[in-house]
Amino acid sequence: TGATSTKAQCRQVARLTELASLAANQTRLDEVSKGNATRADALKAKATDGAAQLATLQANSTLMAVCDQVFAAEAMEDACGQLQRMEKLAAVTANATALDLRTDGNATKANALKAKVTADADQLAALQGNATLTAFCAGLDTQDACRNLARLQKEVSLAANTTALDTKFNGNATKVADFQAKTEKAQAKLAALQANTTLTDACASIASTKDASGSVDTATNGSSTSSSGATVGTSGAGSLQISLGSLLGVAALFVGAIAL
Structure with missing residues (x-):
C-alpha cells in the first residue's frame, strides 16, 4: 500500500542517514567496528554505495x-x-x-x-x-x-x-x-x-x-x-x-x- 511504501522509504532514509553519519565520524566508526579496519572500510563502502539513493530520497x-x-x-x-x-x-x-x-x-x-x-x-x-x-x-x-x-x-x-x-x-x-x-x-x-x-x-x-x-x-x-x-x-x-x-x-x- 502507499502508506507501507512511504514508511519503508522513511526507514530507508533513516538507515542510510545513520550509515552516512557513522562513516563520517571516525570515533564512532572505531567503536562500532571495534578497531577492525576491514570492517570499518566495509561500512564506509556501504555508505558510499547508498549515497546516491539517499540523495534521491532526500530530493x-x-x-x-x-x-x-x-x-x-x-x-x-x-x-x-x-x-x-x-x-x-x-x-x-x-x-x-x-x-x-x-x-x-x-x-x-x-x-x-x-x-x-x-x-x-x-x-x-x-x-x-x-x-x-x-x-x-x-x-x-x-x-x-x-x-x-x-x-x-x-x-x-x-x-x-x-x-x-x-x-x-x-x-x-x-x-x-x-x-x-x-x-x-x-x-x-x-x-x-x-x-x-x-x-x-x-x-x-x-x-x-x-x-x-x-x-x-x-x-x-x-x-x-x-x-x-x-x-x-x-x-x-x-x-x-x-x-x-x-x-x-x-x-x-x-x-x-x-x-x-
Whole structure:
C-alpha cells in the first residue's frame, strides 16, 4: 500500500542517514567496528554505495515532509517511554516497601537507585513540564487502552462462542474449559474498562477516524495525508484531539520547539 511504501522509504532514509553519519565520524566508526579496519572500510563502502539513493530520497520534498513527521513521532514515543521509566523509578525510591522489594533489601543498590533519581530529577521535571510531550503521551496511553479493550472484547466474545471454541481447540473440552476459566478475569477487566465512558467514547471516535481517514498515500509525484481528530477526555477535564495525523502534528511542533 502507499502508506507501507512511504514508511519503508522513511526507514530507508533513516538507515542510510545513520550509515552516512557513522562513516563520517571516525570515533564512532572505531567503536562500532571495534578497531577492525576491514570492517570499518566495509561500512564506509556501504555508505558510499547508498549515497546516491539517499540523495534521491532526500530530493523528494513531499516524502521528506512525511518522514520528518514520522521521525518526530518516533522521537516523541521514545521520550514518552523515558518519562514513564523515570516516573516509575522515582515512585519506587519514594516507597520504602517497593524499594526494598526492588533491591532485595540491598542498601547499596537502594542508595544507587536513589542517587540516580536525584541525578535525573531536573530532566524528569523538564519532561513533565513539557505540555506538548505529556499531551502526546496521553494520546498514546489512550490508544493503548483502546487496543487492550478491543483485545478483551475479542477474548470474551470467543469464550461465549462454543462453536468457535470447539474449532479453536479441536473439540478438546478440557482446553475449552481452561480458556473459559481464564476469560473470567478478562471479563472483569473488560467490565471495568467499559464502565469508563470517556474511554469508550474515545475508542469509538478513534475507530471511526481510522475508517474515515488517517491514510498516507504515496503517488508517483508525491503523497498526501489526511486525518480528523478524536476527542479524548483527560481526567474528566478538558479534551485532547488525537489521531494519527494529530499525533504526528504534535510531534512536529515538539521537534520545532527543540530546534528553537
